[in-house]
Amino acid sequence: MDQRFRILPTFWEPRGDERTRTMKLRRKPIAAKYAAEIAALYADATTGGTCARR
Numbered sequence: 001m002d003q004r005f006r007i008l009p010t011f012w013e014p015r016g017d018e019r020t021r022t023m024k025l026r027r028k029p030i031a032a033k034y035a036a037e038i039a040a041l042y043a044d045a046t047t048g049g050t051c052a053r054r
Contacts (some may be wrong), residue, residue: 004041
């Protein structure tokens with residue numbers, strides 16, 4: 001599995017757009033707010049190929 005990540009220069013506060021008061025992720029607002037960053041992570045992903053797990 002190809003895993004990609006990006007460190008953002010922001011802190012997600014409780015009760016903010018990205019987290020609830022109990023620190024759970026609000027996935028839909030995160031996906032909407034960071035759509036360009038998410039698309040960029042997968043833009044250069046290679047398709048096809050196989051991966052053998054051990």
